[in-house]
Amino acid sequence: MARLVALNSELHRNIRIDTASIERQGASLRMVPVMPSEFLKLAIDYPIVLTKNAETGRFICVALFGFAEGENLYWDDGRWQSLYTPMNIIRQPFFVGTDENGQPLLCIDEDSPCVRRDSGEELFDNEGRGSPYLERMQGVLGQLLDGEKQGADLVRCLQELELITPMRLEVTFASGASQRMEGLYTVDEEKLRALAGEPLQQLNTNGQLAHIYTMLTSLGHIYSLIERKNARDAAVAEA
Template sequence: MAHLVSLDNTVHRQVRVDKGRVEAAGAALNMVPVVLSEFLKLVVQYPIAFTKDKDTGRFACVALFGFHDSENLFVDAGRWDAIYVPLQVSRQPFFLGKAPDGEHFVVCIDTGHASIGHDGEPIFDADGLETPCLEEAKGRLAELLNGEAPTRQFIDMLVEFKLLLPMQLEITFENGDTTSVQGLYTIDDARLAQLDGEAVATLHAQGFLAPAYTMLASLGHVYAMIDRRNKRLARAA
């Protein structure tokens, strides 16, 4: 269970973070939320899709790692087998929390995270100054925070133009196993192609046309994921 506390350069001076264990902790994630600034890195290997919150009806952008809950086809023997590790994974065990004034953010650490121990990289030096390890983590947290608003605007505009539709994946693996992936959404490429000039210009002016096509292009990685699972099933057999 996560135990988040505000980061303190005295209390946490001896804390070390094992980056290998950060990656291993992502082995049970079959998807994570992502922001627009990651798209050009994600599209190299991951399908990017949308999920819909059952309670609020709001959509979120996600990178897909597996076809089942707790299945991550990009973590092998505890190590991330990919060129890029999404920010929601690589920023662990750090989080952003609201300061007591309710307006500012403070960096928090999950003291119960598996990556924290006596091994790994220190986050403060002997004088209590931030090390490169912590500086990099804070950079990832800042990118996530700064990416929330444009990603929300991107989704809202796609919804406004009625460009989202459900995805249904029916997959048969080489060993005969079948699976059906539900609950994901993608961009309606046919409707996108039929938008009038004004709508296309609006999407382009907001910087949302390119990421829309990036998401569509990323779906080809579903086939690479099927291949990864086929290889795992073959090894298990």
């Protein structure tokens, strides 16, 4: 259970972050929210799809890591096996909260396995100034804040144009086991191709059209995800 507190230069002066264990925090994540600004990097390795936030019911963009709950097929042999790691993984153990005035507040999960006192990246120097590492993480969190708005704008456009459609996909693996994909959505290609005039021009002008086609192109990685699953099942069977 995460224990989030506001980062404080006095209380957390001696805190260190074990950066080698950050990616491990995503080892059992089936998916993670992603931002349009990182779509091009994500599309090299991951399927980018839509799902509904369990708390708000709103659509969000996510990178898909596996088929079953708790399955991350990009985590193997103790390391993240991809060219790019999503920002929502590398920002661990930091989060963005809000203060009493609703303003963004930098928080840290004090119970995270990444948090150490004996070794790792320091957060503050002896004068209480933020370290270069902390400044980099603040930059990542700033990108995530901006990305949330970009993602919300993209979803709103898709909903207004009625372009969101459920993914109907049942996968059969080499082992013979089957997995039906539930709760995932994508862009309706037929409706997208039928767009013309001002709606299409507006999508292109605001940059959303490029994000949409990146999402659609990334779906080809569903097949590489199946191969990862087959390879993992085979390794388990051999063991």
